[in-house]
Amino acid sequence: MVGMSLLRSAAAIAARLSPLKSGNAATNLLTRTIPQTEKVAVRWGHGKKMFVVKPSEFYDKRFLRLLQFYVLLTGIPVAIIVTCVNVFIGEAELVETPEGYEPEHWEYYKHPITRWITRSFYDSPVKDYEKMMAAIHMEKEKADLRLAELQVRRHMRQRGDGPWYHRETLDKDLIDHSHKSSPDN
Amino acid sequence: MPSDFEKDAYPEPPRQTPVVDKQTSLPNPALILSKLFYYSVDLPVTTFRDAIDGVRAKNKLVYYHQKFRRVPDLTDCQEGDYLCYYEAEMQWRRDYKVDQEIVKVIQERLGACQQREGPSYQQNCSKEIQQFNEVTKNFQSRYGDLGAYASGRKCLMKQKERMMAAQTQNA
Numbered sequence: 113m114v115g116m117s118l119l120r121s122a123a124a125i126a127a128r129l130s131p132l133k134s135g136n137a138a139t140n141l142l143t144r145t146i147p148q149t150e151k152v153a154v155r156w157g158h159g160k161k162m163f164v165v166k167p168s169e170f171y172d173k174r175f176l177r178l179l180q181f182y183v184l185l186t187g188i189p190v191a192i193i194v195t196c197v198n199v200f201i202g203e204a205e206l207v208e209t210p211e212g213y214e215p216e217h218w219e220y221y222k223h224p225i226t227r228w229i230t231r232s233f234y235d236s237p238v239k240d241y242e243k244m245m246a247a248i249h250m251e252k253e254k255a256d257l258r259l260a261e262l263q264v265r266r267h268m269r270q271r272g273d274g275p276w277y278h279r280e281t282l283d284k285d286l287i288d289h290s291h292k293s294s295p296d297n
Numbered sequence: 298m299p300s301d302f303e304k305d306a307y308p309e310p311p312r313q314t315p316v317v318d319k320q321t322s323l324p325n326p327a328l329i330l331s332k333l334f335y336y337s338v339d340l341p342v343t344t345f346r347d348a349i350d351g352v353r354a355k356n357k358l359v360y361y362h363q364k365f366r367r368v369p370d371l372t373d374c375q376e377g378d379y380l381c382y383y384e385a386e387m388q389w390r391r392d393y394k395v396d397q398e399i400v401k402v403i404q405e406r407l408g409a410c411q412q413r414e415g416p417s418y419q420q421n422c423s424k425e426i427q428q429f430n431e432v433t434k435n436f437q438s439r440y441g442d443l444g445a446y447a448s449g450r451k452c453l454m455k456q457k458e459r460m461m462a463a464q465t466q467n468a
Contacts, residue, residue: 199349199352199353200352200353200356201353201356201358202349202353202356202357202358203358204358204359204360205357205358205359205360206301206359206360206361206362207359207360207361208361208362209361209362209364215361215363219359219360219361220360220361220362220363221360222360224358227358227360241387244383245380245383245384248379248380248383249379249380251379252377252379252380
């Protein structure tokens with residue numbers, strides 16, 4: 113074993129001293145573990161190449177890459193659309209309402225995208241107002257009827273002459289008046 | 298600023314261009330710099346703006362100012378007439394918003410005045426200051442501590458308290 117290492121170091125010295133001799137070429141050296149330092153490809157030439165030991169940046173970089181991708185996936189089309197709308201269509205101008213003209217509910221807004229949203233998705237505020245008034249009216253009628261019912265119950269219970277608060281009594285044809293039918297019984 | 302602002306409320310400051318009294322034959326660096334600024338910044342920006350306006354002129358949109366009809370107030374409603382209550386409440390809310398905007402406009406006028414006059418604003422824009430104080434005092438007394446759940450009823454009750462306090466003070 114010691115003889116092998118001696119042989120190896122002798123072959124390395126021979127290779128280093130005369131690299132161009134055919135017996136000393138890298139392929140037919142005794143072992144392949146001898147570093148041929150003068151034959152290493154040095155790319156930039158200056159500065160010692162360091163292997164910096166640091167924790168893996170793979171997961172962080174992957175997260176940021178994916179975040180950027182998914183944000184820009186819808187972000188860029190939205191930005192292009194908004195830019196085109198602002199450049200080609202532009203905001204509205206304030207004018208006096210012409211006589212006898214009732215503007216639609218979206219014609220009270222300035223920006224074209226707001227106008228489109230209120231036109232396509234939202235109900236007009238007049239409709240919402242009327243819906244709320246209708247709901248209030250129905251609740252008011254229900255409340256009034258409930259109060260009236262309480263009043264009616266009170267009266268019928270007190271006076272007893274209405275259709276409510278009847279108590280079942282015995283049929284008067286079943287009463288036997290025979291023991292009281294004449295004054296001398 | 299939009300082009301339809303009130304010219305009296307925001308007066309232009311007097312121009313301070315000095316009389317040209319050139320005593321040297323050297324070129325004026327201020328003139329050179331202003332020309333440079335004009336050709337490098339002002340002219341491209343103006344041409345860009347005109348180009349965009351030219352494109353926009355084809356699809357011109359207009360918008361209108363919504364005017365609401367006046368409806369009976371909370372004090373003119375019968376008791377139990379919830380529809381009347383609702384309309385009065387909506388009207389009160391619109392008026393509250395309008396009053397907030399009025400206060401903002403007065404505030405902006407005061408700020409513009411201060412900016413215009415510089416260090417001597419306290420004596421030069423006394424009118425704006427007095428107007429601002431009056432408007433904010435009135436706003437505070439009417440809508441002051443009503444809070445986030447303010448309503449027409451609460452404002453009316455606050456007005457009643459104010460009238461009662463005034464009566465006890467007078468009597």
